[in-house]
Amino acid sequence: MPRRAPSRLLAFGLAAVLAAGSASGSDLHDLYFGEALFHADQGHYFDALQRLDTELGQYHGLDEPQYDSLHYHIGAAEFDVGDFELNYRMHHRAGRAIRAVLEGNVDPAVRNEAAFRLARIHFQKDQPEDALHALERIEGEVPDAIADEVKFLRANVYMALGRPADAVEVLADLQRAESLTGFAAYNLGIALLQDGRTPDAIEQLDRAGRVASGERGAEAIRDKANLILGTMLFEAADYQRAYESLDRVRLEGPFSNQALLRAGWAEVSAGNFERALVPWNILAKREVTDSAVQEALLAAPFAYGKLEIHGRAALMYGHALEAYTSELDRVDASIDSIRKGKFLKALLREELKQDRDWVIRLRTLPETPETYYLMALMASHDFQTALSNYLDLEDLRTRLVSWQTNFDAFKDMIELRKQNYDPLLPEVDADFRELDSQIRLRMEQREHLDKRLQGMLTAPRPDYLATADERIVSERLDEIERHLGNSTTPETQALQERVAHVRGALTWRLRTQYHERLTEAHTHLNELSVVIAAMTERYHSLVRTRQAATHSYVGYDVPINQLRRRVGEALQRVNLLMARQGHMLETVAINELKVRRERLDGYQTQARFAVADSYDRAARLQADMRPDGAQTGEVQPDETQPAGVQPGGGQQ
Amino acid sequence: MLRTFRTVVLTVVIWTCCGPSWALDADREQMKGLDEQVQEVKSDVLGISAELSRLEEKLLYPSNTQVAVFIALAEGDAMRLDAVQVQIDGQLVAHYIYSFKELDALKHGGVQRIYAGNVTTGEHKIDVSVTGKLQGGADYNQAGSFAFQKGVEPKLVGLTLAGPDSGRPAIEIGDW
Numbered sequence: 001m002p003r004r005a006p007s008r009l010l011a012f013g014l015a016a017v018l019a020a021g022s023a024s025g026s027d028l029h030d031l032y033f034g035e036a037l038f039h040a041d042q043g044h045y046f047d048a049l050q051r052l053d054t055e056l057g058q059y060h061g062l063d064e065p066q067y068d069s070l071h072y073h074i075g076a077a078e079f080d081v082g083d084f085e086l087n088y089r090m091h092h093r094a095g096r097a098i099r100a101v102l103e104g105n106v107d108p109a110v111r112n113e114a115a116f117r118l119a120r121i122h123f124q125k126d127q128p129e130d131a132l133h134a135l136e137r138i139e140g141e142v143p144d145a146i147a148d149e150v151k152f153l154r155a156n157v158y159m160a161l162g163r164p165a166d167a168v169e170v171l172a173d174l175q176r177a178e179s180l181t182g183f184a185a186y187n188l189g190i191a192l193l194q195d196g197r198t199p200d201a202i203e204q205l206d207r208a209g210r211v212a213s214g215e216r217g218a219e220a221i222r223d224k225a226n227l228i229l230g231t232m233l234f235e236a237a238d239y240q241r242a243y244e245s246l247d248r249v250r251l252e253g254p255f256s257n258q259a260l261l262r263a264g265w266a267e268v269s270a271g272n273f274e275r276a277l278v279p280w281n282i283l284a285k286r287e288v289t290d291s292a293v294q295e296a297l298l299a300a301p302f303a304y305g306k307l308e309i310h311g312r313a314a315l316m317y318g319h320a321l322e323a324y325t326s327e328l329d330r331v332d333a334s335i336d337s338i339r340k341g342k343f344l345k346a347l348l349r350e351e352l353k354q355d356r357d358w359v360i361r362l363r364t365l366p367e368t369p370e371t372y373y374l375m376a377l378m379a380s381h382d383f384q385t386a387l388s389n390y391l392d393l394e395d396l397r398t399r400l401v402s403w404q405t406n407f408d409a410f411k412d413m414i415e416l417r418k419q420n421y422d423p424l425l426p427e428v429d430a431d432f433r434e435l436d437s438q439i440r441l442r443m444e445q446r447e448h449l450d451k452r453l454q455g456m457l458t459a460p461r462p463d464y465l466a467t468a469d470e471r472i473v474s475e476r477l478d479e480i481e482r483h484l485g486n487s488t489t490p491e492t493q494a495l496q497e498r499v500a501h502v503r504g505a506l507t508w509r510l511r512t513q514y515h516e517r518l519t520e521a522h523t524h525l526n527e528l529s530v531v532i533a534a535m536t537e538r539y540h541s542l543v544r545t546r547q548a549a550t551h552s553y554v555g556y557d558v559p560i561n562q563l564r565r566r567v568g569e570a571l572q573r574v575n576l577l578m579a580r581q582g583h584m585l586e587t588v589a590i591n592e593l594k595v596r597r598e599r600l601d602g603y604q605t606q607a608r609f610a611v612a613d614s615y616d617r618a619a620r621l622q623a624d625m626r627p628d629g630a631q632t633g634e635v636q637p638d639e640t641q642p643a644g645v646q647p648g649g650g651q652q
Numbered sequence: 653m654l655r656t657f658r659t660v661v662l663t664v665v666i667w668t669c670c671g672p673s674w675a676l677d678a679d680r681e682q683m684k685g686l687d688e689q690v691q692e693v694k695s696d697v698l699g700i701s702a703e704l705s706r707l708e709e710k711l712l713y714p715s716n717t718q719v720a721v722f723i724a725l726a727e728g729d730a731m732r733l734d735a736v737q738v739q740i741d742g743q744l745v746a747h748y749i750y751s752f753k754e755l756d757a758l759k760h761g762g763v764q765r766i767y768a769g770n771v772t773t774g775e776h777k778i779d780v781s782v783t784g785k786l787q788g789g790a791d792y793n794q795a796g797s798f799a800f801q802k803g804v805e806p807k808l809v810g811l812t813l814a815g816p817d818s819g820r821p822a823i824e825i826g827d828w
Contacts, residue, residue, distance in 0.1 A: 028761065037761055038763055041753075054706070090691050396697050399697065573693050
């Protein structure tokens with residue numbers, strides 16, 4: 001325990017300082033990464049992880065990931081996935097994720113940050129040796145944003161390892177770190193105390209108890225410093241300073257009850273019974289489930305007894321007796337209720353999950369007495385982890401059950417699509433084939449024309465560019481020439497001259513218009529290309545449509561069946577784990593309530609005796625004050641002290 | 653007795669931080685074992701979820717028709733966003749009212765996927781209306797209409813919302 005406990009204690013400070021460490025979404029390039037941050041910021045770590053895992057999986061599966069939008073955030077994403085896993089209490093995976101960054105070929109600053117995060121995980125898992133080993137991997141440049149946190153963590157690790165002198169050295173250097181206001185001062189005080197330098201520790205805790213800050217965490221740690229300092233000074237019999245220190249603890253903070261109780265005992269130890277009543281009377285009016293309040297119910301009448309106001313003391317003892325009896329009834333009802341399984345049901349109430357202060361709200365549920373003491377149980381880190389795990393398991397169970405019903409819907413959807421598309425596909429395939437042959441034809445034509453035009457650029461062929469009419473004329477002239485033959489009659493010669501004339505005119509036209517026609521032919525070729533492109537696009541569209549149709553119902557049976565099986569198996573495991581985790585929670589809660597019961601039993605017995613004693617003393621005092629002046633003897637202060645009430649906070 | 657008790661108190665305060673120390677070593681070991689198993693099952697369920705998500709996307713939002721609309725807030729904007737309404741081609745596809753936690757997450761740079769659905773390839777119109785409050789408590793209502801082109805790949809439409817003090821358009825559409 002001595003090793004484990006301080007690390008738990010110090011983790012409180014560390015967690016508060018590092019809680020807001022997730023990446024921000026400014027200058028966002030990847031919307032899905034932003035969506036993961038959106039979930040994580042609300043504490044929905046399952047959704048955040050699922051989103052980011054998917055994104056990272058896709059990114060790492062790409063041939064050229066540098067063109068993916070996640071590339072802009074890949075460093076942050078790799079870290080965030082580890083952070084999300086840590087927040088989702090998946091330390092093993094978080095460690096693996098960060099180790100992967102650490103082992104990768106990354107910038108020294110990134111590697112140092114990874115080492116820091118890994119060290120933080122080890123520290124949170126009570127593995128200080130491993131944490132120190134990870135911290136020792138930090139070398140060279142440390143990012144400014146984490147420089148102080150690295151030192152703070154190192155100091156905490158030293159303390160967990162029982163090396164307070166080393167921790168003192170590091171913490172002394174951190175006293176001006178703004179992000180650690182309050183925490184560094186407090187931890188330095190504790191380190192000095194562990195190192196056996198009690199006077200220095202007292203002075204340091206005094207400084208920590210005066211730190212000015214409006215931050216909630218810093219205020220809480222300041223209160224804690226004052227509470228510990230007050231207790232130490234009380235131990236050293238410096239009651240006045242002890243009271244002053246305890247008086248600095250805020251009345252609304254988490255340490256207020258203990259501070260009020262101890263302030264009262266400090267005054268009592270200094271003989272100031274009247275002044276002790278001030279904090280105790282405040283405390284006695286508070287929530288009676290708190291052990292400090294329960295003690296104050298006995299302590300206040302004890303002080304009245306010391307002041308010889310026995311009537312008032314008797315009344316207050318009577319009130320305490322009632323309160324203890326009522327509390328005992330409530331504790332018994334709680335134990336009974338837990339045994340009936342109502343505790344676990346109450347923890348899973350849906351409306352509570354919507355409330356940030358759900359633990360406090362649980363106390364107000366009239367039908368669930370077992371939850372009344374949850375606040376005290378929640379102070380234990382182990383119980384918190386167990387409870388969080390139980391709630392996480394319930395969340396997993398709900399998801400798995402919902403997925404099981406989804407599979408049936410998917411099957412229906414796929415069947416409907418099959419019924420719709422199957423009859424249509426033969427027709428689509430026929431269209432597809434026709435279009436395919438048309439495209440092939442056009443493409444061949446285009447290729448042929450293109451080749452011919454390319455050839456004409458080097459070897460002009462005007463005849464290739466003749467129009468249909470001109471080709472007919474040319475062929476007609478060839479035919480006439482064949483008919484005329486080699487005859488040399490004057491009529492024939494006249495006709496031959498006319499044919500030659502016409503051919504000459506035709507040739508003239510073809511030659512003179514050659515360049516113009518060549519340009520025009522190229523224009524037509526390009527137009528053909530447009531037609532082919534349109535046909536190709538239609539072709540691709542048809543392919544896509546067909547593929548989409550097919551993909552909408554083909555190939556799902558195997559993955560759906562596999563997933564259904566995996567979901568079923570996971571659900572079984574979750575149910576089993578929930579039962580075991582729930583049983584553990586119930587046992588712990590009942591054990592804690594039994595401890596309370598024993599304490600209340602003791603208080604009740606003391607109150608019973610004290611009531612009788614106080615009435616007796618009040619009666620004797622009244623008799624002493626009668627006119628006949630008869631004296632019955634002095635009241636001895638020690639006789640009025642309740643037998644088992646221990647000053648300064650008797651809860652264990 | 654007082655002195656003995658004081659020593660106990662000091663030790664208790666320093667080492668246990670005011671909480672009930674209920675867990676014995678055996679309990680702690682059992683708890684640790686359970687914690688390991690819970691981590692394993694979480695990992696398995698996350699794996700199933702990722703696969704299921706891919707299957708759902710393929711089945712429900714194939715890439716050639718997939719459209720997703722995202723909402724982001726301009727950085728540092730003080731406007732309190734109450735609700736957003738989105739119409740695609742005149743059809744209401746999303747009407748979302750924001751909780752405090754969601755608004756906080758948006759202000760911290762998170763991006764909300766407000767809608768995922770299907771549209772045909774080609775030109776489409778998206779209408780966005782925003783309701784909120786300004787820092788002074790005045791109502792803030794804005795509306796915008798934008799065109800977007802849907803190709804064969806999934807279409808991601810990002811809408812960045814801003815108040816009047818940011819110096820940016822109230823509703824800005826971005827392509828991803």
